[in-house]
Amino acid sequence: MASNAYQSAGVDLQGIESLKERIGAFASLTHGPEVLKGVGAFAGLYRLRNYKNPVLAASTDGVGTKLKVASLLGHYESLGIDLVNLNVNDIVTCGAHPLMFLDYISLGRLDPQIVEPMLRGMVWACRESDCALVGGETAQMPGLYADGEFDLAGTVVGAVEESAIIDGSSVVEGDVLLGLPSSGLHTNGYSLVRKVFDIDDNPSILYQQYSELGHTLGEELIKPHRSYYHTLKPHFGRLKAVVHVSGGGLPNNIPRLLPEQLAARVRLDAWEPHPIFNLIQNVGEVDPLEMYQVFNMGLGMVLICDHDAWPSLQRSLPDAVVMGEVVKRTDSTQVHMQR
Amino acid sequence: MASNAYQSAGVDLQGIESLKERIGAFASLTHGPEVLKGVGAFAGLYRLRNYKNPVLAASTDGVGTKLKVASLLGHYESLGIDLVNLNVNDIVTCGAHPLMFLDYISLGRLDPQIVEPMLRGMVWACRESDCALVGGETAQMPGLYADGEFDLAGTVVGAVEESAIIDGSSVVEGDVLLGLPSSGLHTNGYSLVRKVFDIDDNPSILYQQYSELGHTLGEELIKPHRSYYHTLKPHFGRLKAVVHVSGGGLPNNIPRLLPEQLAARVRLDAWEPHPIFNLIQNVGEVDPLEMYQVFNMGLGMVLICDHDAWPSLQRSLPDAVVMGEVVKRTDSTQVHMQR
Numbered sequence: 001m002a003s004n005a006y007q008s009a010g011v012d013l014q015g016i017e018s019l020k021e022r023i024g025a026f027a028s029l030t031h032g033p034e035v036l037k038g039v040g041a042f043a044g045l046y047r048l049r050n051y052k053n054p055v056l057a058a059s060t061d062g063v064g065t066k067l068k069v070a071s072l073l074g075h076y077e078s079l080g081i082d083l084v085n086l087n088v089n090d091i092v093t094c095g096a097h098p099l100m101f102l103d104y105i106s107l108g109r110l111d112p113q114i115v116e117p118m119l120r121g122m123v124w125a126c127r128e129s130d131c132a133l134v135g136g137e138t139a140q141m142p143g144l145y146a147d148g149e150f151d152l153a154g155t156v157v158g159a160v161e162e163s164a165i166i167d168g169s170s171v172v173e174g175d176v177l178l179g180l181p182s183s184g185l186h187t188n189g190y191s192l193v194r195k196v197f198d199i200d201d202n203p204s205i206l207y208q209q210y211s212e213l214g215h216t217l218g219e220e221l222i223k224p225h226r227s228y229y230h231t232l233k234p235h236f237g238r239l240k241a242v243v244h245v246s247g248g249g250l251p252n253n254i255p256r257l258l259p260e261q262l263a264a265r266v267r268l269d270a271w272e273p274h275p276i277f278n279l280i281q282n283v284g285e286v287d288p289l290e291m292y293q294v295f296n297m298g299l300g301m302v303l304i305c306d307h308d309a310w311p312s313l314q315r316s317l318p319d320a321v322v323m324g325e326v327v328k329r330t331d332s333t334q335v336h337m338q339r
Numbered sequence: 340m341a342s343n344a345y346q347s348a349g350v351d352l353q354g355i356e357s358l359k360e361r362i363g364a365f366a367s368l369t370h371g372p373e374v375l376k377g378v379g380a381f382a383g384l385y386r387l388r389n390y391k392n393p394v395l396a397a398s399t400d401g402v403g404t405k406l407k408v409a410s411l412l413g414h415y416e417s418l419g420i421d422l423v424n425l426n427v428n429d430i431v432t433c434g435a436h437p438l439m440f441l442d443y444i445s446l447g448r449l450d451p452q453i454v455e456p457m458l459r460g461m462v463w464a465c466r467e468s469d470c471a472l473v474g475g476e477t478a479q480m481p482g483l484y485a486d487g488e489f490d491l492a493g494t495v496v497g498a499v500e501e502s503a504i505i506d507g508s509s510v511v512e513g514d515v516l517l518g519l520p521s522s523g524l525h526t527n528g529y530s531l532v533r534k535v536f537d538i539d540d541n542p543s544i545l546y547q548q549y550s551e552l553g554h555t556l557g558e559e560l561i562k563p564h565r566s567y568y569h570t571l572k573p574h575f576g577r578l579k580a581v582v583h584v585s586g587g588g589l590p591n592n593i594p595r596l597l598p599e600q601l602a603a604r605v606r607l608d609a610w611e612p613h614p615i616f617n618l619i620q621n622v623g624e625v626d627p628l629e630m631y632q633v634f635n636m637g638l639g640m641v642l643i644c645d646h647d648a649w650p651s652l653q654r655s656l657p658d659a660v661v662m663g664e665v666v667k668r669t670d671s672t673q674v675h676m677q678r
Contacts, residue, residue, distance in 0.1 A: 005531055005534070005535075005623060005625045005626065005629055005633075006528070006530070006531050006629065006632075006633050008534070009530045009531045009533070009534040010530055010534075011530045011531070013587075013632075036394060036504070037506075041432075041433070041506075041595060041596070042398065042429040042430070042432040042433070042583050042595070043396040043397060043398045043429050043430040043432060043433050043435065043497075044396070044397045044398070045394050045395070045396050045433060045499075045504070046394065046395045046396075046397070047392070047393075047394050047395075047501065048387070048390075048393045048394065048395055048498075051387075053386070054386075054387045054393070055375060055384050055385065055386050055387065056384070056385045056386075056387055056395070056438070056439065056496065057382040057383065057384050057385075058382060058383045058385070058439055058441055058473060058474060058494075058496060059381065059382045059383070059441070059474055060441035060442065060443050060474055060475050060476050060494055061443075061476045061478075062443060062445060062476060062478050064478060064480065065480055065481070065482060065483065067483075068482060068483060090381040090382050091381070091382040093380075093381040093382060094380070094381070094382050094384060096382065099395070100395065100397055102397055102398070102399035102494055103399065104399050104400075104401060104443065104492040104494075106401060106490050106492070134397060135397060135398060135399055136399050137399050137400045137401060137492070139400075139401050139403060139492075140530070141403065141404055141490070141530075142404070142530055143404060143407060143530070143533065143539055144404065144406075144407060144488065144490065149483065151445050151480070151483065151490045153443035153445070153476065153478075153492050155397075155399055155441055155443075155494040157395065157397060157496050158382075159387075160384075162386065165375070165384070167376075167380075189345070191345070191348045191349055191350045191479070191480075191481055191482070192344055192345050192348045192350070194348070194482065195344070195347070195348040195349075196344075200482055244381050246381075248352075256380060256381070257380070284344060286344045287344065290344055290345065293345075293352075294344075294345050
C-alpha cells in the first residue's frame with residue numbers, strides 16, 4: 001500500500017487542511033473579544049462575562065431530512081442558517097442569550113461545494129444571533145455516505161442569569177398565548193412532505209410552480225428557519241413561557257412548559273396558516289389533526305404572558321397574534337384546539 | 340393517506356416518545372445539583388458556580404468510521420464511551436473541567452438495540468468525567484440511512500478559570516515531553532484499518548484471533564477511547580501544554596500547541612507501540628512515517644512540563660513516559676522523530 005494509504009482509503013487529508021483554513025477565516029467573522037482562540041486548537045474558548053449567577057443553556061439538534069430537499073436543489077446556505085436558528089430558538093425559550101455555536105458535518109467525500117455554502121449560512125446566522133462559531137468537525141466517512149450525501153448537526157451554548165430564567169412556572173389561568181409567525185415549514189415534517197410529493201422519486205416536482213405559493217415548491221421548502229432571538233430579547237422580562245413549535249407541533253410542544261394543572265385553549269381561527277400547509281394536506285390527504293402534530297402550521301413560537309402585559313407586548317411585536325389563553329385543566333388534554 | 344401519515348413516512352413518533360423517557364432516566368444518573376432540568380425541555384440548563392473569570396471550553400466531534408466496526412460487532416456501549424471521552428480529552432487540553440455533554444444520534448429507523456447501549460456508554464463515561472448529559476437529539480432520517488446504519492456526534496462544554504488556561508504559551512527550550520499511553524487506536528485511522536483488513540467485504544476477520552494481540556481483531560478495534568480527565572486534573576497547574584493525539588498523530592498535533600520558534604524532539608524508542616500498530620503496518624504495508632501521521636502509535640496524550648517538574652510529575656503519573664524534549668526550531672519541521 002506504501003505511502004498515501006489513508007488517501008487511498010478515501011480520506012482526503014490535504015483537502016481537510018485547506019478547508020480548515022477557509023473555515024477558520026469564515027468563523028473568525030463571528031468572533032468578538034470574548035473568543036480566546038479561533039477554530040483550530042482542540043477546543044473553542046469563550047469568556048463568560050457580566051453574569052452574577054450564570055446558568056448555561058445548551059441545545060443540540062440537526063435539520064432532519066430537510067437536508068435531502070436542499071441537496072436536490074443544491075442549495076446549502078439555507079441549511080447552515082436553519083442549523084443555527086433552530087438551535088438558537090431552543091435556548092431562547094428559557095431566556096438565554098446565545099454565545100457559541102459548534103457544528104458537525106459528516107460526509108462521504110469532502111466536497112467544498114457542499115461544505116462551504118453550509119458554513120457560510122452558519123456564519124450569517126451566527127452573526128445575526130450574536131453567536132460565535134468556535135468549533136466543529138467535518139468528518140469524512142467513506143463507506144457510510146455516498147458522494148454528495150451528508151449529515152449535519154449543531155450545538156449552541158448560551159447563558160442566562162439564574163433569576164431571569166423563563167420556565168413557565170409562573171403561568172396562571174387567564175394568561176394570554178401569543179403566536180409569532182413562522183417563515184414556513186422551518187425544519188419539521190420533511191419526511192412527510194417528501195412522501196406526500198414523492199420528492200425522492202420525482203425530484204423535478206421541486207421546480208413546479210404553485211400559484212397558491214407564488215413560487216416553486218422547492219423555493220417554499222428551503223425557506224430558512226426563522227431566528228426569534230432578536231425579536232424576543234427585549235421582552236424576555238415580560239414573558240412567562242416561550243415555546244418553540246418544533247417536531248410535535250402545537251399540541252406536543254405547549255405542554256412542555258405548561259404547569260400540570262393548566263391547559264391551553266388555542267383558537268385555530270386566530271391566524272391563517274401559510275398556503276403550503278393547505279397544499280400538503282390536500283395533496284397528501286393528511287388528517288387535519290395530524291397536520292397540527294407534525295407541522296408548526298404557521299406559528300414558530302408561542303409566548304405566554306400576563307393578561308395585562310399583552311397589549312403593550314403586541315404593540316412591540318406587531319406580527320404577534322393573540323391565539324388563545326390559559327385555562328384550568330379539566331381532563332387529560334392539555335391543549336384544546338377550537339375553531 | 341389519512342391518519343398516521345408521518346408513521347407511514349418512516350418516522351416512529353411513539354417509539355421516540357418512549358425512548359425519550361428511557362433516555363431521561365439514563366441521563367438523570369449524571370445530574371448533580373448543578374443541572375436545573377433533566378432532558379426533555381428545549382434546552383439543557385447547568386448552573387456555573389465557583390468561577391471568578393470563567394472561560395467556557397467546548398468541543399464537537401464524532402467517532403468516525405469506528406462506528407462501522409462497532410456496528411459489525413453489534414457492540415454499541417463502547418461507541419458511547421468513545422464519543423464522550425474523545426470530546427472530553429479535547430477540552431482537557433486547555434485545563435478545562437467538563438460540565439455538560441449533548442449527543443446527536445441520526446439513524447434510518449429507531450432501533451432501541453442500537454440507541455440504548457450507546458446512551459448507556461455515554462452515561463458511564465459522563466459519570467466518570469463528572470459531566471452531565473443534559474440534552475441531545477435522536478433523529479430519524481428515513482431515506483438517508485438504511486436500517487441499522489447511523490451517525491453519531493457529541494459536544495462537551497466545560498469551564499476553566501481564565502488564569503488557569505493551559506495554552507502552550509509558556510513552553511521553553513529544555514521542557515520535557517511526557518507521553519500517556521493510549522488504550523489502542525482510540526478513534527482515529529479506522530478508514531485505513533477497514534481498508535487494510537478489508538473489513539467491509541470480509542467482516543468475519545473481526546473474529547480472527549491474533550496471537551500478538553492476545554485476542555480477536557474485533558476486540559482490539561472496539562477498545563474504548565481512554566479519558567484522561569481524572570489522570571490530569573490534579574496536575575493541571577504543572578502542565579504547560581497538553582496535546583490530544585487524535586487525527587494527524589504526533590507530527591500534526593504537537594505543533595498545534597507549540598510556540599512558532601520551538602520544535603519537539605521525539606525519541607521513538609522511548610515507548611513500545613501496541614502490537615496492533617505493527618500488525619496494521621505489516622498487513623497493510625503502510626509507510627512507517629504515515630503510521631505516525633494517522634495513528635496515535637501508543638500515546639494518547641502528550642504533556643509538556645518544566646524540566647524540573649517532570650520527576651515528581653512522573654512519580655504521580657506512573658504510566659507516563661519521557662518521550663522527548665523541546666528544542667530550538669531550526670527549519671520548517673516542528674516535530675523531529677528519532678530512533
